[in-house]
Amino acid sequence: MTYESKLKNPFTDELFEAVLSLKDIEECYRFFEDICTIKEIQALSQRLKVAKLLRQNKTYNEIEETTGASTATISRINRCLHYGADGYTTILNRLEGKEE
16 A cells, blocks of 8 residues: 655655665765754654654653653644654654564
8 A cells, every 4th residue: 555645746755765775874874964954853853752752651841851842843743643644653663673
């Protein structure tokens, strides 16, 4: 089954193919450092940490203190976890060794 996204287009397909071609963390660092700003990488990594903490049932206050994320960001990620495209769930399950 193919997921249909509002952001799907040939440019995005090519970006995702590029990411999937990366072989290890070192290559990820090199690619993302070139393609993103430091702030963008920090924002992405912060969002993943927020998602992990939400799955651990941490409170918004605990998450805000740990990550520095705003309550608006935490709320958005929480909505994605419950009503989104299951991207966070897929990745978190894989990171936790709970393949679907």
